[in-house]
Amino acid sequence: MPLVRIDLSAARPPAVRRAIADGVHRALVDAIGIPAGDRFQIVTPHGPEELVFDPDYLDVARQDVVYIQITLVAGRSRDLKLDLYRRITANLTDAGVRPEDVFVTLTENDLDNWSVGNGRAQLVEQGAVAGAQVEP
Template identity: 80%
Template sequence: MPLVRIDLSATRPPDVRRAIADGVHQALVDAIGIPAGDRFQIVTPHAPEELIFDPEYLDVARQDVVCVQITLVAGRPTELKLDLYRRIAAHLASAGVRPEDVFVTLTENALDDWSAGNGLAQLVDRGGVVGVPAAHAPR
């Protein structure tokens, strides 16, 4: 059950913002295997001067950054994460975002760090999470 925050320039129109959100979600479905209905996203437009990203750090030529922050349960292997980054960049390119402008960060936590409502820890109660291979499942 990832929680996705997308911060981007308010100069991107609402239909493009939605296409970006759709692209990130599809990448999560394709790379990590979350169910299509497992969608929790917060899209926040900002004035361009509120997004401060170095234009050349690590030799990436950034112009109009779309920052994607994904919080998810720990346990996925590096290869899966790398595939996720590639898929996000590819899907966002379809929405008109340059791959150089796609900035992604993952924050991992445990099953008991989530409550999807009603004051319950649904992931703990279910004993696992979709998209984490059994060999990598949190213990």
């Protein structure tokens, strides 16, 4: 179960914002097997003064960064994560985002770090999540 935060320019129209959110979710489904209905995203548009980035850090020529922060249960392999980054970038390119402007971070935690309603730890009760190799 991932929680996805997407921060981007308010200049991007709502339809493009939705296409970006859809592209990130599709990559999560395709790359690491997240169920299609397991979608929790926060999309926040920002004014130009609120998105600060180095335009050429690590020799990447950035112009209009889309920040994607994904919090998910630990247990995916490096190869799955690398495939996820590639798929997110490809999907966002289809939505009109330059590959250089796709900035992704993953934050991993354990099953007991999630409660998705009713004050219960559903992932602990379930014992596993899609694509992860974790012990309950």
